[in-house]
């Protein structure tokens with residue numbers, strides 16, 4: 321199974337979250353904060369901190385740590401409040 325992340329294809333195991341798949345692929349951050357543009361990735365891993373937000377199939381503000389990765393999904397980094405299009 322694979323999903324796309326920017327221009328890269330990411331391998332994913334059945335039942336794996338998007339966040340876990342991104343970490344397994346070597347990513348540590350994929351979002352920037354609204355004010356300072358600071359990098360963020362998985363912090364709490366349980367859906368509380370919202371640091372891990374990604375854009376899933378055009379829908380911003382999806383928590384990567386809680387969202388199951390599905391084959392064919394198009395995942396993009398999230399900039400600030402939810403624009404897609406950051407470099408990976």
Ligand code: FES
Nearest residue numbers: 363365367370385
């Ligand atoms: S890592 Fe905290 S909500 Fe996802």
